[in-house]
Amino acid sequence: MQVKEKENVETTVDTRGLFCPLPLTIVSKKLKEIPEGKRLKVLADDKAFKKDVKFWCQETGNKLIDFKEIDGHYEAIIERGKGFHGEGLWEKIKFISLGIKLHIIQHILDLLPSKKPKYLITFVSIAEGLRADKWLKERGIDDYVLLPVPDEIYPHCGLVFGLRSKEKAVEIFNTLKENKFAVEDIHIVDKEKKYPVLQI
Secondary structure (H helix, E strand, O other), rough: OOOOOOOOOOEEEEEOOOOOOOOOOOOHHHHHHOOOOOEEEEEOOOOOHHHHHHHHHHHHEEEEEEEEEOEEEEEEEEEOOOOOOOOOOOHHHHHHHHHHHHHHHHHHHHOOOOOOOEEEEOOOOOHHHHHHHHHHHHHOOOOOOEEOOOOOOOOOOEEEEEEEOOHHHHHHHHHHHHOOOEEEEEEEEOOOOOOOOOOO
C-alpha cells in the first residue's frame, strides 16, 4: 500500500514572497526540527526554488518526495533523511576525509582553550559552507576556522565556521548573507553546550 504524500507531513512552511537563499535557509532550519522519516511541506514562489531545492536535497541527504506547481506557486514535500554521506565512491572518500580533517582541528583546539572559538556560523549544507570558505579565502578573509557541527546543533555531519570575536562573526555572517550564501545562524559557544542563537 502506497503512503499518500500528505500523510506523515509533520509541518508546513510558507516561504512565498522570499527569494534565494532565504527559502532554503528556512527549510533547512525547519527540517532540523522534525524527526528523521517525517516530512515537511514547503510553499514557495521564487522561480529559483525548483532547481535549488532538488540540488539542496541531493547535497544534504534529504528526500524530495513530491514537487508540483499549484496556482502560481510551488509545493514541495521533503522527507528528512539521515544526512549526506556521498553518492559515489570518490564522493564518499572526500566526505570522510573532510570529516577527519575537521575533527582533527577540533581536537587540537580542545587542547588549546585560549584558541577555542566563541561563535559558530552554520550553513544549510556542507557544500554551501565549503563554497563560502573558498569565496572568503579568495578575498583574503581567513580569520575563522572550519569545524564539525556540534551534535547539539545538528546530529548529522556538517561544518561550521568558528570565530573568537562576536564582531568578526557578525561581519562575516552579514557579508555572506549579502552575497547570497545560505548561512543559517550564529551560535554562541556556551559552557552548557546549548549553543543559543545570537540575535543580530
